Structure formats: structure tokens, C-alpha cells
Amino acid sequence: MRGGLRRRPPGRYLGRMAGCDVVVVGGGVIGCAVAFELACEGASVVLVERDEIGAHASGAAAGMLAPIAESSGSGPLVDLGLRSLDRIARRLPELEELSGIDPKLLRCGVLRLAPPGEVEDLRAAAAALAGHACEWLDPDELHKREPRLAEEWGGALWAAREACLDPLSLTRAYAVSAERRGADVRPSTAARGVIRDGARVAGIRTDAGDIPAGDVVLCAGVWSGAIGAALGRDFPIEPVKGQILELEAPEPTLPAILWTPDVYLVPRPDGSLRVGATVERAGFDARPTAGAVAALLEAACGVLPPLSECRFERAWAGLRPATPDRLPLVGRVAGRPGLWIAAGHYRNGILLSALTAECLAAELVRGEAPPELKALDPSRFSSAAATRT
Numbered sequence: 095m096r097g098g099l100r101r102r103p104p105g106r107y108l109g110r111m112a113g114c115d116v117v118v119v120g121g122g123v124i125g126c127a128v129a130f131e132l133a134c135e136g137a138s139v140v141l142v143e144r145d146e147i148g149a150h151a152s153g154a155a156a157g158m159l160a161p162i163a164e165s166s167g168s169g170p171l172v173d174l175g176l177r178s179l180d181r182i183a184r185r186l187p188e189l190e191e192l193s194g195i196d197p198k199l200l201r202c203g204v205l206r207l208a209p210p211g212e213v214e215d216l217r218a219a220a221a222a223l224a225g226h227a228c229e230w231l232d233p234d235e236l237h238k239r240e241p242r243l244a245e246e247w248g249g250a251l252w253a254a255r256e257a258c259l260d261p262l263s264l265t266r267a268y269a270v271s272a273e274r275r276g277a278d279v280r281p282s283t284a285a286r287g288v289i290r291d292g293a294r295v296a297g298i299r300t301d302a303g304d305i306p307a308g309d310v311v312l313c314a315g316v317w318s319g320a321i322g323a324a325l326g327r328d329f330p331i332e333p334v335k336g337q338i339l340e341l342e343a344p345e346p347t348l349p350a351i352l353w354t355p356d357v358y359l360v361p362r363p364d365g366s367l368r369v370g371a372t373v374e375r376a377g378f379d380a381r382p383t384a385g386a387v388a389a390l391l392e393a394a395c396g397v398l399p400p401l402s403e404c405r406f407e408r409a410w411a412g413l414r415p416a417t418p419d420r421l422p423l424v425g426r427v428a429g430r431p432g433l434w435i436a437a438g439h440y441r442n443g444i445l446l447s448a449l450t451a452e453c454l455a456a457e458l459v460r461g462e463a464p465p466e467l468k469a470l471d472p473s474r475f476s477s478a479a480a481t482r483t
């Protein structure tokens with residue numbers, strides 16, 4: 095026993111003492127999903143969120159569940175993303191029943207439009223991914239699906255399995271469902287530091303008092319790096335700003351998400367259209383700017399000219415947590431017993447929330463290391479990342 099807590103015996107939690115089994119730091123989609131899955135595994139969980147649930151990147155996202163469009167069909171994201179998409183779809187009925195929140199999953203598929211220079215690559219990707227319900231559409235077939243498209247496209251990769259949902263609703267659904275499963279979710283509560291027991295991390299400190307815990311999971315998005323630095327761990331996560339806007343959708347609504355290298359158009363069941371997103375290095379500044387909004391509007395109207403007649407609703411921005419290989423850090427932090435991380439999901443945190451949370455909870459509670467976690471090992475940058483003690 096350490097720090098007044100009963101330590102987890104291998105395989106599962108037995109009984110509780112003071113504090114809780116796990117503190118989760120951060121109430122974005124990742125922290126809320128992790129809290130939910132840990133609570134489902136029987137752990138006692140406290141989640142602290144400095145602001146409101148989903149107040150940052152998770153509430154700012156477009157909500158696409160689109161690993162093929164996002165990766166051009168290659169790399170580990172395809173496999174991880176498709177698995178996570180299936181897991182979200184499986185979990186949604188339970189989340190909706192527990193929380194009463196419907197994130198409005200729309201299984202509309204994605205048309206990844208091919209500029210002339212990308213036709214051969216995307217055609218090859220469509221053939222390679224035929225087993226995942228992908229196909230190549232020639233320009234004629236593409237214009238039959240969406241006759242309002244501008245003429246310049248050389249065809250499209252049609253990814254029928256891809257989908258979208260409302261990301262803020264998903265985040266809130268995870269948070270409320272975690273509470274229904276017994277988690278203690280505390281908004282307006284910032285982690286100010288950790289409780290140390292030698293090298294072990296044994297809980298966190300907040301303005302409202304200490305929260306001792308057997309394990310701490312860091313899910314603080316772009317702020318995870320600063321928290322890691324205070325613990326002598328350099329997590330290579332940098333903020334990449336994304337600006338995005340909402341228009342009234344044209345009538346009839348789009349048949350699918352339209353994805354191009356410059357802009358994407360995401361139809362929502364409420365009759366709106368999300369238009370995203372810029373990719374900017376602007377530090378921690380998350381304010382929308384006139385220039386970026388103008389550029390997004392120009393790109394969107396270039397793809398689908400009738401959009402210029404649609405009402406402008408609003409614009410906003412968020413900070414994506416990016417790692418050097420654009421995959422997240424998920425798992426145990428080497429050399430800091432009791433500390434775990436699930437952060438750095440860059441453009442795909444909504445998509446990867448389910449896989450991240452299920453894998454992390456399986457390892458933390460049951461001691462199982464799911465094979466998916468190999469590619470996401472937090473120490474894979476260890477030659478670059480300092481390991482000060």
C-alpha cells in the first residue's frame with residue numbers, strides 16, 4: 095500500500111480506500127471517453143476539467159470519422175481509425191441511453207475529391223481499400239452524385255464507411271455516461287500539480303484540495319506537454335490551430351462529406367454545413383481571424399459554387415494536439431509509475447476516442463496490452479524526448 099491507497103493487484107482492482115483508483119486530467123473527448131471506459135471496468139474515477147467539458151479542441155472539431163480521407167488511404171491511421179469508428183458505432187446506443195444525448199451519427203460516407211495531380215494515387219488507394227467499401231469514381235460518376243461540383247476534379251475516392259457526428263455532443267455523452275457509471279466529473283477544477291511518492295505519481299493537487307489516486311491519466315490535449323515538463327517528462331506535443339466555420343447547408347443537402355486538400359464540407363442533420371479547416375502554427379492563440387475565414391469561404395465556394403448564396407452562421411477555432419508522427423501518445427509513462435498519458439490525437443481525436451479509451455482502460459485495469467497500443471507507445475520518441483528524473 096502506498097500513499098494511503100491500496101495498489102491495484104495484477105489484473106483488476108480490489109476494494110477502495112481513501113481517494114480514488116484513477117484521476118483523469120482533462121475533460122475533452124479523450125478524457126471523457128477514458129473516464130467512461132475506466133468506470134465501465136469497475137475503477138473509481140475522478141475527472142477534473144479546468145473549464146467546461148468539451149470547451150477546447152473537442153468542441154471545436156468538425157466531427158468527421160474519416161480515417162481514409164484523412165490519410166489518403168495509407169499508414170496506421172486507416173486501420174486504427176476504422177477499428178475506432180466501429181467501436182464508436184457499437185458504443186453509441188449505450189452512451190445515448192445512459193446520457194440522453196444523441197451525437198447524431200450520420201453514415202454519409204466521404205468523397206475525397208482528386209485534383210488532377212492526385213488521380214493515380216487515389217485510384218490506387220481506392221483499389222487497395224476495396225475491402226473497406228472504397229471505390230474510385232470517374233469524373234462522370236462523381237458529377238452524377240453531386241452535379242453542383244465545380245468541373246476541375248479528376249474523380250474521387252468514395253469511402254462509403256466513413257461518417258460524422260456532433261463532437262461536442264459525443265464528448266458530453268461520454269462525460270454524463272461516465273457519471274452514470276459512477277465517475278465523479280468535476281468541471282472548473284484545474285490540476286495544479288501532482289502528489290509525489292518518490293518516483294511514483296500518487297494523485298493530483300487542485301485549488302479545491304488534493305485528490306490521491308492509484309493512477310493519473312493525462313488527457314490535457316495541447317496542454318499535456320507543459321504538465322509533462324513539470325514532471326520531468328517531455329511529451330512532444332505542439333498546438334496546431336484549426337479555424338472552421340458553419341454555413342446554412344444548400345438545398346438539397348450534400349450526398350456525402352466532400353474532402354479536398356484545401357477544405358472539407360461536412361453536412362449535419364440539423365441542416366447546417368461545417369467548413370474546415372486551416373492548419374496553422376500560431377502557438378496557443380485560438381482566435382478566428384478574418385483572413386482565414388475569407389480563405390475558407392473562397393475555397394468552399396470554389397468546390398461547390400452555390401455555397402456563395404448560403405447564409406454564414408459563425409466561425410471559431412481550436413488547437414489540435416500534434417506529435418511528430420501525427421499519432422497520439424497512449425499508455426503508461428516510462429519511469430513515472432502511476433502516470434499514464436492519452437494525448438496528441440492531432441486531426442483525429444474524435445475518431446480515435448473509442449479505441450484510445452478502450453485500449454488504455456484494458457491495460458490500466460486488467461493489465462492487458464492491446465496490440466493497437468504498440469504504434470501509440472508514449473516512449474517511441476524517447477531518443478528525442480528527455481527523460482529527466
Ligand SMILES: Cc1cc2nc3c(=O)[nH]c(=O)nc-3n(C[C@H](O)[C@H](O)[C@H](O)COP(=O)(O)OP(=O)(O)OC[C@H]3O[C@@H](n4cnc5c(N)ncnc54)[C@H](O)[C@@H]3O)c2cc1C
Nearest residue numbers: 120122124144152156157158285315336412442443444445
Ligand atoms: C478545427 C478542428 C477540426 C477538427 N476536426 C476533427 C474531425 O473532424 N475529426 C476528428 O476526429 N478530430 C478532429 N479534430 C481534432 C480533435 O478535435 C482533437 O484531436 C481532439 O479534440 C483532442 O481531444 P483532447 O481531449 O485530447 O483535447 P481537448 O479537447 O483540447 O481537451 C483537453 C482538455 O484538458 C483540459 N485541461 C488542460 N489543462 C488542464 C489542467 N491542468 N487541469 C484540468 N484540465 C486541464 C482543457 O481545458 C481541455 O478541455 C479537429 C480539431 C480542430 C481544431
